[in-house]
Amino acid sequence: MKKNVFCGLLLALAAVIAIGSVTVLGPCVHEDGSEAPCIGAGRAVLIGGCALAILAVLILFIRKSSVRIVLFFISLFVAAVGIALPGTIFPVCRMDTMHCRAVMQPAMVILFASELIVSVCGLIVEWNRIRRERA
Amino acid sequence: MNHFSLMIRNLTRRPGRTISLILLTAFLAMSLFCGTIVVSSLRRGLASMENRLGADIIVVPAEAESKASMKNLLLQGTIGTFYMDASALEKVRETEGVEKASAQIFLSSMKADCCSVKVQIIGFDPENDFVVQPWIAESLNCPLGDMEVVVGSRVETDVGNNFRIYDRSCRVVAKLASTGTGLDTAVYCNMNTIHILLQAAEEKGIFHKIDSGNDSEVVSAIYVKVLSGTDPGLVNSRLNGHVRKATAIRTAGMMTEVSDSLSGVSRTIAVLIGAIWVLALIILFIVFSMMVNERRRELAVYRLLGMSRKMLSGMILKETALCSFTGALCGTVLGAILVFPFTTLIETSLKLPYLAPGAGTVALYACIAILVTAAVGCVSGFRTASRLSQVDPGTTLREGV
Numbered sequence: 001m002k003k004n005v006f007c008g009l010l011l012a013l014a015a016v017i018a019i020g021s022v023t024v025l026g027p028c029v030h031e032d033g034s035e036a037p038c039i040g041a042g043r044a045v046l047i048g049g050c051a052l053a054i055l056a057v058l059i060l061f062i063r064k065s066s067v068r069i070v071l072f073f074i075s076l077f078v079a080a081v082g083i084a085l086p087g088t089i090f091p092v093c094r095m096d097t098m099h100c101r102a103v104m105q106p107a108m109v110i111l112f113a114s115e116l117i118v119s120v121c122g123l124i125v126e127w128n129r130i131r132r133e134r135a
Numbered sequence: 136m137n138h139f140s141l142m143i144r145n146l147t148r149r150p151g152r153t154i155s156l157i158l159l160t161a162f163l164a165m166s167l168f169c170g171t172i173v174v175s176s177l178r179r180g181l182a183s184m185e186n187r188l189g190a191d192i193i194v195v196p197a198e199a200e201s202k203a204s205m206k207n208l209l210l211q212g213t214i215g216t217f218y219m220d221a222s223a224l225e226k227v228r229e230t231e232g233v234e235k236a237s238a239q240i241f242l243s244s245m246k247a248d249c250c251s252v253k254v255q256i257i258g259f260d261p262e263n264d265f266v267v268q269p270w271i272a273e274s275l276n277c278p279l280g281d282m283e284v285v286v287g288s289r290v291e292t293d294v295g296n297n298f299r300i301y302d303r304s305c306r307v308v309a310k311l312a313s314t315g316t317g318l319d320t321a322v323y324c325n326m327n328t329i330h331i332l333l334q335a336a337e338e339k340g341i342f343h344k345i346d347s348g349n350d351s352e353v354v355s356a357i358y359v360k361v362l363s364g365t366d367p368g369l370v371n372s373r374l375n376g377h378v379r380k381a382t383a384i385r386t387a388g389m390m391t392e393v394s395d396s397l398s399g400v401s402r403t404i405a406v407l408i409g410a411i412w413v414l415a416l417i418i419l420f421i422v423f424s425m426m427v428n429e430r431r432r433e434l435a436v437y438r439l440l441g442m443s444r445k446m447l448s449g450m451i452l453k454e455t456a457l458c459s460f461t462g463a464l465c466g467t468v469l470g471a472i473l474v475f476p477f478t479t480l481i482e483t484s485l486k487l488p489y490l491a492p493g494a495g496t497v498a499l500y501a502c503i504a505i506l507v508t509a510a511v512g513c514v515s516g517f518r519t520a521s522r523l524s525q526v527d528p529g530t531t532l533r534e535g536v
Contacts, residue, residue, distance in 0.1 A: 094291035094292075095254075095289060095290065095291050095320065096289050096291065096479055097289060097320055097479055097483065101479065102477070102479035102480045102483065103477070103480055106476030106477055107476075107477075109476065110472060110476065
């Protein structure tokens, strides 16, 4: 049970990112139907969330600690890239009253940063487990 | 084993109880810190709005839905495109009790190249202006030239860049300091520039027709400063009678409305914080009371091992202080993570002027929140500490057999 706490958290946060990016935490929607500059950032965040969810599910079902460490490491990398997705890698609207600047960007930075912290914790736990097994 | 390591062991031995205490105090600190920051930001926003407004009366066209339009324009940056004949300015100046009058022309951009939404363009007369000019002077120390613009703090462009409005290129010469109002999303230019932009808008099919008078000579709002010693209410009535198809609005009334809304929000936040604190304090007392029974035998053993009553109560108090301080610190950090990245969202949701305090004030509020929460945690643990230190080891251990 304790072994899966961090991948459970990883999965929950990934689900919030993925679902949020297509609902309340998504990019701006123009009334005239034209595409907002932040639409790419919204799609990238969705892909990032889905990737993290898949990684979390894999960690949940794989028991071998060495593989889990590799997967936690990949999720750490994805989360680090995810922080830079809205605004740095993909553009967002330039006025900070826009929905993508006021809601999507800060929410996603917080969520991906939380994923990063959870991944680091997961890595440390798995690493300690390997050390204990070896000892 | 020294006292500190014993304390840490006691806390880690029962992680559930320790985490609950930390979470509870974190919740207390977070509510106190977030509430204080929001209320303080609202007060700063109102003060900033009062400073920036500078006029006693604003005269707008009758169709501008009077107060609502001006208030929305000032608070939320809602685009206002209403016009009246420029001759109204002379009539206002002629009115008894008027010291100064300055006109502004509003224009809505199409999607400006800064952003995917429209921005408000405000044209003013630098020679007669007493509203925008003092504010602009803080960021620009030379006269505002033709096809030059000054942008609000929230318009995402930099000084020296060109800003395209209706296919006309304007140079950004200054960026204004944040006011926490809708004026942060506006673009300011002189009268020549606004007339060029009005012409450019007409070329794009966006007209600024008025019912009567010359279409090329229009104004959107006239800001009025009354002579000192004159009753602004009286001047307001004179203006309403003297200027046709226009409405004079007293800014004091507008500020009072904003101030009333702010008081309402502050009261609601205070009541919510109060309710959270009362609930959390009750829970804290229950948790500590439960701890008295739970740890009775454990502390009896400490007494048998030679710990004095004073040492025992000190140890319990230190445990409580450590939990409370950790919780208060976590709660304040969490509060900062929740409040500061979402400043714009809070501002647009509250529809009130909102200006976050400076780093020094934030640090001060954080320290206060941490200290108050930690102190409250210690006080609620004090009763438990004194009750547990009174434990008679012999009786307690016999009872447990």
